[in-house]
Amino acid sequence: MTMTRRGLLSTMASLGGAGAAYETLVLFDFLKPPPTMAAGLSLPSDAGTGRTVAILGAGVGGLCAAYELDRAGYDVTILEASNRTGGRNLTLRRGDVLKEMHTPAQVCQFDEGLYLNVGPGRIAHHHVHVIDYCRQFGVTLQPYIFTSRANRVHTGHVGNGRTWQMRQAVHDLQGHIAEMLSKCVSTQGIDLPLTKTDVEKFQDLLMNFGGLTRSVQSGTTSYSYENQTGRGGFERSHGVGNKPLVPLSPLKLDEILRSDLWNDFIFRDTEIMWQASLLEPAGGMDHFVKAFARQSLARRNGTIDALVRLNAKVTAIEVGNDRVTVAYDDGGATRTLAADYCISTIPMPVFKNLKTNLSAGYMNAARNLPVEASGKVGWQAERFWETRDQIYGGISWTTDTIRQIWYPSWGFLGQKGMLTGAYMYGKTAEAFNARPVEERLHIAREQGERLHEGFGKYVEHGIAIGWDRMEHFGFAWADETDPAFGDNAELLATPQGRFHQAGDQITFWSGWQEGAIISAWEAVKSIDRQSNPTAKRG
């Protein structure tokens, strides 16, 4: 039977409400984003007439700056060291070659139509600059599911290790906390900033919050957590007739405490970066960066990517009073590019080693900016997580090296899908990425077993990326949580005459494309102030 669009939508709406219908529309690409809204700096189209800008690096930050400067009348050239645009925004598909420094090349073997975001994978709903550009450029966004209560959490801190469903860990903990609080507030003589009526309300709140069971004995009401409704998981689902759901016995509080899972994993979705809703471009994150590259030039035929010189590796920067001169390697030949202004987005582990005439203090800030490694492993697999474990998107967490397994938020009920089979940061990532690819895949396969029995026999075509081992990067992002970050980033973000720095690495949205864009805007605005000192901008 062929299902019509209307039929599909009403089925989805009856199954999952308006949200499900909307997601279906997006997934099937029926819903086109509305036309242009807020994105763009709106500088006058002749603001930069007769002025030139050299942009170093063709990632999100460099391409965004180029797009905005081109629209404002500047003549832009982008020098990009690698043979592609996009920078850390990287999506792998069948046939793509992944080459780390000192590691043999890996060729992506995924089936046609499958892809893996090995750099950015999601967009926060409050990353308005990224989302506005998606709206403006017609990049279709779909929901990225960060968490599902069917996801799993594994801890090596209890006994020989335990794997629970997210719903057990979250709701059993919540239930125990509610029960304890309930006992506290009903203790006679305790000093509470609440009236008797408010205490009753509070008890009701705790009952809802924790899924508590109320019992009355000899006129005294008490509340306990028994997972009566099954929110913490069930042994058997509802059946026909007199066969209600059989809930699981709650986990013990001391076991949950010792698991350490509350220390990070199970509350991650409360962090501002990961609060629902999250989004992702349908078809791969690189659709976002490619959208910049394919925008038409404002004043001549061609697109933004025509401004990019690929395989042009910058080696030196000289900032003068009236121009910036950049030396770059072009297939063994040294060439120079002189421009009125320059914006560098070159990752700091590379930038800090360039020959420049910038002040010693500035180059020290580049050397002292704390940075972090990150590693990912990707797998193609039969969708065992859906058929066996009822997992549709989200992330499972583990205290093991691999840290996370991501399930795809798209392609539900298909035969195969993509898993991010490891994603870790910092020292753990450095040590993991230093291993040969085969060892990384072996570890990821073994540790995947602790989250899903039989994991190893389902997964295929593994691929591993260590961002600290990628040429032209040498890191995943700057570490904005390090106390040394702020002062160094502040200096690096300060224009040095005609030289400007951009990139997520100098923002507190480090590790997020939003940071690349807001810093590109700052650099563009600064160039505009320098070239039009008397102009008043709204």
Ligand SMILES: Cc1cc2nc3c(=O)[nH]c(=O)nc-3n(C[C@H](O)[C@H](O)[C@H](O)COP(=O)(O)OP(=O)(O)OC[C@H]3O[C@@H](n4cnc5c(N)ncnc54)[C@H](O)[C@@H]3O)c2cc1C
């Ligand atoms: C593993 C990982 C996960 C991430 N997850 C997310 C996420 O979920 N959501 C999100 O929004 N963001 C995420 N990010 C961050 C996101 O990738 C970055 O914010 C963004 O891509 C940075 O863009 P950029 O232009 O600042 O820098 P880059 O993309 O690093 O661009 C710099 C460019 O400079 C080039 N270059 C280097 N050396 C030279 C040289 N000598 N000469 C000329 N060019 C040079 C590089 O080749 C590169 O193209 C993630 C990043 C990583 C690594």
